[in-house]
Amino acid sequence: MPVARIYSIEWYDDRFFFISWVLYSLVVSSVFQTFMASFLVDPGLERQVSTVEDILNSGLGYGMYRTFKVFLEYLPKQQLDVLLDxxxxxAxxxxxxEKVVKHGNYATILSGITAEYLNTYKTVDDKGTxxxxxxxxxxWTNFQVFLLxxxxxxxxxxxxxxxxxxxxGLVQYFWRDMLTTSKIKTGSVRVHTLLDDYTVFSLTYLQSAFILLVLGHCFALCLFLAELTCSxxxxxxxxxxxKYPGADIKPHVP
Incomplete structure (x- = not known):
């Protein structure tokens, strides 16, 4: 009497692969969540513009007070031609x-002490930054002299x-004292609070995380349906x- 042939396989091979895959997925998920949270809290900064050449190559708009054009003769000729053009x-x-503050993608030429002084009362945000x-x-370098x-x-x-x-060091001391006095008079000095150490997440920040979560659930659902179909x-x-022992049907043994 013919009987169906049953093929046996080593069950622990599949179980070992499944457990290894679960552990690997757990590790990858933990690392991904860590990096995702770090990116949401601090996404990092772009490369800071630090030279005149960087400004000319960055595509930023720039302007200057017409009197300052006389002091640009020390720049390389190529930079000078592009800058003046x-x-x-x-005015x-x-x-x-104010154009630098308003537009954000604008540059200008100012003396260092003028920029520092404007940063104490005029060009600051609501938090005093x-x-x-x-x-x-x-x-260029500007010299200040007494005429006698x-x-x-x-x-x-x-x-x-x-x-x-x-x-x-009295010059720097009195200059810093003037800057501090200006900040206090304009109310731009802000006390650091505990809320400054936290960032409020909105749906815009978490949109990518939700998209990845939905894709992961869809992939898991597809695998679950495939497992049910195979079973x-x-x-x-x-x-x-x-039912049909003579049909030579090879049953699949998971």
């Missing part, structure tokens, strides 16, 4: 600074006082093998 004229220094960024590279009559007896005394003040097909073949 594309630069917009501003005054403050107008150029300065909105003007000063490049590390200098376009020729042969004045105060010349040596002025030189000694100025040299002593600079060596003692149903294997069960059907086993029943057919028992």
């Amino acid at each position: 594309r630069a917009e004229d501003c 005054n220094i403050l107008e150029c600074a 300065a909105l003007l960024y000063i490049l590390e590279s200098k376009v 009559p020729k042969g004045s007896g105060f010349l040596s005394m002025f030189n000694r006082l100025i040299r002593t003040a600079r060596e003692a 149903w097909w294997a069960l059907r073949r086993r029943k057919m093998a028992v």
